[in-house]
Amino acid sequence: MKFSIKIGEKEYLIEIFEIEEGVKILVNGKEFYFPLEEQKIFYPKISTDKRDFQEKKILAPISGIISEVFVKEGDFVKKGEKLFSLSAMKMENEILSDFDGKIKKILVKKGDKVKKDDLLLIGV
Amino acid sequence: MKILEFEKIESTQKKAKELIQKLTPWTVIVAKEQTGGYGRKLGEKRDFWYSPKGGLYFTVVLPKLKTEKVPILTVLVAFSVAQFLKENFNFNVFIKLPNDILINGKKICGILIENFILGGKVKGSIAGIGLNTNIEEFPENLKNIATSLRIELGKKVNNKLILKKILKVLKENLEILT
Numbered sequence: 001m002k003f004s005i006k007i008g009e010k011e012y013l014i015e016i017f018e019i020e021e022g023v024k025i026l027v028n029g030k031e032f033y034f035p036l037e038e039q040k041i042f043y044p045k046i047s048t049d050k051r052d053f054q055e056k057k058i059l060a061p062i063s064g065i066i067s068e069v070f071v072k073e074g075d076f077v078k079k080g081e082k083l084f085s086l087s088a089m090k091m092e093n094e095i096l097s098d099f100d101g102k103i104k105k106i107l108v109k110k111g112d113k114v115k116k117d118d119l120l121l122i123g124v
Numbered sequence: 125m126k127i128l129e130f131e132k133i134e135s136t137q138k139k140a141k142e143l144i145q146k147l148t149p150w151t152v153i154v155a156k157e158q159t160g161g162y163g164r165k166l167g168e169k170r171d172f173w174y175s176p177k178g179g180l181y182f183t184v185v186l187p188k189l190k191t192e193k194v195p196i197l198t199v200l201v202a203f204s205v206a207q208f209l210k211e212n213f214n215f216n217v218f219i220k221l222p223n224d225i226l227i228n229g230k231k232i233c234g235i236l237i238e239n240f241i242l243g244g245k246v247k248g249s250i251a252g253i254g255l256n257t258n259i260e261e262f263p264e265n266l267k268n269i270a271t272s273l274r275i276e277l278g279k280k281v282n283n284k285l286i287l288k289k290i291l292k293v294l295k296e297n298l299e300i301l302t
Binding site: 061062079086087089090091097 | 199238239240246
């Protein structure tokens, strides 16, 4: 591509070439190189992703006994996945995850008695 | 009310869990026979529910309740079945709290409620009911602890009609909570 521009009284002849390494621009015969690598700077996706890094807490919805723990610390869970089974009044209550993420800490074990609103699990 | 009927399945409760995403409240899953009918957990094991042909085995998808009302569900369902048995057959019904119903000291009905809770809110509840209706006799290990309507009344009963009547009572009683 070849064209000329005028800045003030001075005219510049501009020539642009695509070369293997990038782009070469000639301005009145003087060479300028713009290697493509510069445009390829990798930005880790995580820095721009709108992820919520707040801790997620799972509380006991009602009082009862933890009859099953389906996950362990470090596990990744998806929303809707079974975390605990809580037995109350001989009813079985499956406590499902309300977040996608990693389990940071589990504060109860099978057989533990819990009260409503007791903290069962922390996730991130 | 939608009724899904099966001839022979492992468990109506299991089937309801499988299909829960697609089922609307008051959908009922009925089986003529269950190969793996189960009740509540007893330690590591599960209580099994003897489910040969003749009995009435069903799971009802309940309307969503507020979490704080959930603990009363078992008693309410047990009460509804007991109310049906009393009103229709005038039995002296005994509710063995919270989830078994006895007549003359023998178990005639078992109930299991399972809830699914996400973000502190009830996403769904299912009530499994096993009622010994037309079971003529029980195996040796259950003979002294279980009974059926057939044994107590000395005649056959209509399972479809009983299901309809129990659901009606259950619906009326649940309206108090919803």
